[in-house]
Amino acid sequence: MKFGIIVFPGANCDRDVAYVTRDILGQPTRMVWHEEGDLGDIDVVVVPGGFSYGDYLRCGAIARFSPAMQATVEHAQAGKPVLGICNGFQILTEVGLLPGALMRNRDMRFICDRLPLRVERTNLLWTNGYTPGQVITLPIAHGEGCYYADEATLAELEANDQIVFRYSGPEGAVDAAHNPNGSLGNIAGICNRQGNVLGLMPHPERASDAVLGGVDGLPLFQGLVQALVAA
Amino acid sequence: MSIVTISPPLELAVPHYSARIYVTLRPSVLDPAGTAVQSGLAHMGYSNVGPVRIGKYIELTLEADSEEAASQQLDRMCDQLLANPVIENYRFELQTLATV
Numbered sequence: 001m002k003f004g005i006i007v008f009p010g011a012n013c014d015r016d017v018a019y020v021t022r023d024i025l026g027q028p029t030r031m032v033w034h035e036e037g038d039l040g041d042i043d044v045v046v047v048p049g050g051f052s053y054g055d056y057l058r059c060g061a062i063a064r065f066s067p068a069m070q071a072t073v074e075h076a077q078a079g080k081p082v083l084g085i086c087n088g089f090q091i092l093t094e095v096g097l098l099p100g101a102l103m104r105n106r107d108m109r110f111i112c113d114r115l116p117l118r119v120e121r122t123n124l125l126w127t128n129g130y131t132p133g134q135v136i137t138l139p140i141a142h143g144e145g146c147y148y149a150d151e152a153t154l155a156e157l158e159a160n161d162q163i164v165f166r167y168s169g170p171e172g173a174v175d176a177a178h179n180p181n182g183s184l185g186n187i188a189g190i191c192n193r194q195g196n197v198l199g200l201m202p203h204p205e206r207a208s209d210a211v212l213g214g215v216d217g218l219p220l221f222q223g224l225v226q227a228l229v230a231a
Numbered sequence: 232m233s234i235v236t237i238s239p240p241l242e243l244a245v246p247h248y249s250a251r252i253y254v255t256l257r258p259s260v261l262d263p264a265g266t267a268v269q270s271g272l273a274h275m276g277y278s279n280v281g282p283v284r285i286g287k288y289i290e291l292t293l294e295a296d297s298e299e300a301a302s303q304q305l306d307r308m309c310d311q312l313l314a315n316p317v318i319e320n321y322r323f324e325l326q327t328l329a330t331v
Contacts, residue, residue: 058315065312094315101317108263148260148318182261 001228003029004042006068006088013049013085013205020208020221021046027225037067043228045072049086049141049203059102059144060090069095081125081224082197086142089189089199098192098199099157100149102142106182110143114214115180117188117202118168121161124191126198129223135172136216138202140180140188145201147183147190154184165189165200245294247328248301254314254321255286289313292328301325 003021007014014031022029032039034052039045052063063069069091076082076097084092092098105111116137119130130136149157157163165188169178174186181201189200204217256262265283272280295301305323314321 057312061312061315093317099317101315103260103318104263106261106263108267150259150317182263 001027001225002041002043003027003046004032004039005029005046005048006032006034008034008052008063010052010054011048011050016205017046017048020205024208025221025225032068034066034068037071039071039075044081045075047084047088047091049088052087052091059087060094063091064095073097076197079194079196084199085203086201089201092197092199097197098190099153100147102144103146103148104144105146111180112141114139116168116170117165118172118174120163120166124195125224125227126220127164128227129219133172135168135170137214138204138217139206140202142201145181147187149184157190160193162190163187164191164198247292247294249292249326249328250305250323252289252309252313252321252323253286254319256284257318257320260318298325
């Protein structure tokens with residue numbers, strides 16, 4: 001199972017992802033420079049967190065035009081897995097692989113924290129390592145993580161079961177008191193209609209080694225590898 | 232080696248335009264930065280200030296065969312990069328620059 005991690009100028013979570021896929025899971029992993037346009041050898045494309053192109057104009061706005069992202073769009077359109085984490089999620093919305101947009105946090109502050117999330121759906125490549133309704137704790141670190149979509153799009157996301165993670169209380173309560181950034185519907189992560197593209201603001205790669213204080217992100221990567229190997 | 236610059240005859244020169252582009256948040260989208268600025272203004276004593284909305288202002292120049300062509304190109308630039316249609320609206324003003 002070969003992972004390709006897109007490296008943009010300003011990316012800073014690319015190596016963290018590689019540490020999980022290559023060192024912890026033992027999967028072949030290739031760092032893909034943003035100017036490369038051939039992802040033919042890659043099974044899973046990861047668009048990592050960071051500040052691609054300095055977040056100029058809007059987060060993810062400029063990254064979408066890179067050859068690597070054009071190839072990522074084709075990869076996704078062929079039904080193959082694409083994972084966007086944090087800035088990667090922002091890029092996936094800008095390029096149109098996922099609906100909606102990520103805006104400045106409600107309280108204007110950059111938030112660096114560990115927060116509970118409720119796993120809303122487990123019949124996906126990405127979440128089969130969790131149990132339905134399970135509450136996991138993952139780090140977040142973003143200034144623009146407030147998920148926005150118009151009412152029709154939100155209704156469609158709900159109807160098609162595309163909301164994968166929501167910010168919640170430790171017991172799984174999804175309410176305004178447990179919404180760190182003002183995201184509509186407490187949305188922390190969504191998938192596309194087919195389920196092969198996942199974007200989330202929290203960082204599962206930063207919670208995959210006990211040394212970092214938590215391992216709730218590891219089942220995402222383990223479940224993915226198992227599902228793809230079995231397929 | 233010297234560089235010789237040859238100016239094209241005036242009637243063959245491609246027209247240049249200057250564009251002023253205004254990107255604003257769609258009315259349905261909350262603007263926490265605007266709300267923070269409104270509160271700052273209130274602290275200055277301007278409690279008479281209503282809602283503040285913050286947008287972006289972009290200037291650029293471009294070559295195009297006609298004003299209509301320039302306008303069409305700008306529409307595409309705004310739709311695809313300069314604004315995000317999910318959250319933002321845009322408008323622009325075009326001005327013809329004197330041909331150099």
